[in-house]
Amino acid sequence: MPLDNLVCGLLETAINQLQQLDSTAVYKRKVLDGIVIAVMLKELNKPLYFVISKQHIDVLARYEGQTDCFIRLNISALKELHNNHQLTALIKSERLEVEGDIQLAQKFAQLLMAMEIxxxxxxxxxxxxxxxxxxxxxxxxxxxxxxxxxxxxxxxxxxxxxxxxxxxPGPLQVAYFCEQVSELEKQCALLETRMTQCLCKIEQYGIAND
The missing domain is CATH 1.20.5 (Single alpha-helices involved in coiled-coils or other helix-helix interfaces)
Known part of the structure; x- marks a missing residue:
């Protein structure tokens, strides 16, 4: 048996056994029924395909059809993937890339990472x-x-x-820098006001002379 098939078989068995212990798994799979999601860890650079049905999840090393969502991520991002509030930060830090509907990625992460056992x-x-x-x-x-x-x-x-x-910089240095920025903004606003007043007076003086 090829190593890829062995890994997929072991992973598929483990996932589905855990799914049987999760009281919310049936509903979560029903929401994703018929969805195919590809997941690739950047450190391994080899995708796995998760075919989701109401009854179970199939894990494949190859898939010839079109996937509904392609997820690329670093191993370090796995523990944060189930937290929807962290997804934006993961994407900005380039630890997570999603091709397709990001909501599918969120629901898939909840299915696998947030089991209630x-x-x-x-x-x-x-x-x-x-x-x-x-x-x-x-x-x-x-x-x-x-x-x-x-x-x-x-x-x-x-x-x-x-x-x-x-x-x-330390917290005090950051606070001091913010205070300086605020003070500079006030001075700039004051200077802008004075320049506007001077320009108005110049225009009024010019009109009066005309």
């Missing part, structure tokens, strides 16, 4: 309610801890770049 309920049938609750609680705590650490690291990096390396 009750993991605690699924685990409870395997290990019991108490242990399932403890496991999900600890996983949630770990995720929150990692998120806080990530924010802390990002803040420290920003401070290091602005304060130590001086590669970017």
């Amino acid at each position: 009750d993991w605690e309920e699924l685990l409870s049938s395997k290990v019991g309610d108490v242990l399932a609750h403890k496991l999900c609680y600890h996983v949630k705590q770990c995720r929150q801890g990692l998120s806080q650490q990530q924010q802390k690291i990002e803040q420290q990096c920003a401070e290091f770049i602005s304060e130590e390396l001086r590669l970017a």
Whole structure:
């Protein structure tokens, strides 16, 4: 079996199994019934084709027909793709390119990236309610801890770049610059007013002399 077909088969199986656990998947697939979407990670430069029906999603390495939407994106943009508010920023930063209806891209991202799965309920049938609750609680705590650490690291990096390396202005410098710009705008407006008044007086003086 060619490697492409093997990868597509594994990905298709994983997606459809997760779809069975998602309480909203049936409705989301119904909205995209008959839609074909191509997705290409820029780092791999090889598209995969997702053929969506009411029952399941087919993943193909090749597709001879016309796609309804072609999505090119960086791997780093995957975690942000389901957030509709981030799409504009991703496009502006060139981490995401969409050919076709961007609403289809949004709905497709919601279908795959925003699954509503009750993991605690699924685990409870395997290990019991108490242990399932403890496991999900600890996983949630770990995720929150990692998120806080990530924010802390990002803040420290920003401070290091602005304060130590001086590669970017600090908050106070930005505020001071904005104040200077506002003051300059006021002075320009005042100067424009004075020039207008002077021109009016010159015109009036010229008319009076005539």
